[in-house]
Amino acid sequence: MGDLRGLLDLADMAVARSEGVLSIDERKSVAAIARRARLRAGYIGEGLVVALAGGTGSGKSSLLNALVGHEVVRVGVVRPTTTSAVAAVPAEGVVLGRLIGDLGIGTIVQTSGEKQIVYVDLPDFDSIEQAHRQIVNEVLPVVDAVVWVFDPEKYSDPVIHTEFLGSLGNYSRQFIFALNQIDRIADDARSVAMDLERQLLADGIEDPMVVLTTAQGHTDVGDLTVAIEERLDAKRTALSKLAIDLTQVANRSWATSDRLVDVRAGADASSAALAAATFVSLGVEAFEFAKVIDAEGTNQ
Ligand SMILES: Nc1nc2c(ncn2[C@@H]2O[C@H](COP(=O)(O)OP(=O)(O)OP(=O)(O)O)[C@@H](O)[C@H]2O)c(=O)[nH]1
Numbered sequence: 001m002g003d004l005r006g007l008l009d010l011a012d013m014a015v016a017r018s019e020g021v022l023s024i025d026e027r028k029s030v031a032a033i034a035r036r037a038r039l040r041a042g043y044i045g046e047g048l049v050v051a052l053a054g055g056t057g058s059g060k061s062s063l064l065n066a067l068v069g070h071e072v073v074r075v076g077v078v079r080p081t082t083t084s085a086v087a088a089v090p091a092e093g094v095v096l097g098r099l100i101g102d103l104g105i106g107t108i109v110q111t112s113g114e115k116q117i118v119y120v121d122l123p124d125f126d127s128i129e130q131a132h133r134q135i136v137n138e139v140l141p142v143v144d145a146v147v148w149v150f151d152p153e154k155y156s157d158p159v160i161h162t163e164f165l166g167s168l169g170n171y172s173r174q175f176i177f178a179l180n181q182i183d184r185i186a187d188d189a190r191s192v193a194m195d196l197e198r199q200l201l202a203d204g205i206e207d208p209m210v211v212l213t214t215a216q217g218h219t220d221v222g223d224l225t226v227a228i229e230e231r232l233d234a235k236r237t238a239l240s241k242l243a244i245d246l247t248q249v250a251n252r253s254w255a256t257s258d259r260l261v262d263v264r265a266g267a268d269a270s271s272a273a274l275a276a277a278t279f280v281s282l283g284v285e286a287f288e289f290a291k292v293i294d295a296e297g298t299n300q
């Protein structure tokens with residue numbers, strides 16, 4: 001399993017060790033790749049981390065069970081059922097690492113899913129202010145996507161729209177909106193979905209992705225699954241590109257530093273040799289990382 005954090009740390013080390021060896025521009029181009037990867041909102045690692053958020057009783061836990069295809073979290077009639085975050089992790093694990101602390105995950109359950117997707121069932125928040133603060137400060141920076149789960153009754157609650165989603169327009173790209181419990185409004189589903197979409201646009205959510213789901217009985221979560229898997233593919237493509245960019249820049253930087261080992265003498269030659277050795281490691285690690293990511297994409 002590749003380790004993106006480790007790879008980015010190695011890139012930083014190569015930048016530090018090439019001071020006085022490479023030009024500022026050459027060092028900046030290595031640093032910029034690592035910085036871009038860290039700044040990208042979401043989980044720094046392979047696999048896709050998806051949080052399920054929404055009002056109590058909307059069906060977050062039911063939806064999680066339907067997405068993974070078997071019952072891994074408790075569904076209930078007494079609210080709230082989910083009292084601390086639960087992570088559902090595929091058997092061929094994604095390493096959660098710091099996510100456990102960042103999201104306050106109390107329980108980790110294993111799914112039989114083959115895709116590298118981690119679902120996090122968030123508990124209901126005590127208040128809208130607390131929910132807003134937690135989503136912005138704690139959830140959005142560390143997950144790749146949030147599925148907002150609505151039910152047909154409360155989907156237009158003005159509190160959710162004006163006080164909550166209204167200020168989250170900047171995060172639109174990370175959001176998927178699931179209108180759940182469609183079995184209860186079969187004939188009206190399309191018009192309710194269009195109404196929800198109109199409200200989301202009014203909230204400032206650009207191009208909102210609204211999918212219809214049924215998480216109980218005759219479950220239908222096909223469109224949501226497709227939307228999530230598209231994000232997994234997009235993330236894989238981005239990570240693969242990152243690894244290729246790092247491999248190329250590491251190889252170029254190695255060649256430059258290595259030439260200086262012969263030209264320079266004494267301490268200058270040994271600092272060039274150390275930089276060259278670090279770029280060799282970076283090139284090898286980045287190449288291996290790209291191979292792991294591509295193999296995962298082909299196997300799934
Ligand atoms: N008819 C129907 N019922 C559903 C659907 N999804 C969930 N339910 C029911 O709605 C109730 C709440 O579902 P949960 O999955 O526990 O909801 P939750 O959002 O996780 O609730 P909290 O954990 O309390 O925040 C349960 O009785 C489910 O059986 C659905 O698509 N259709």
Ligand SMILES: [Mg+2]
Nearest residue numbers: 060061081082
């Ligand atoms: Mg729940």
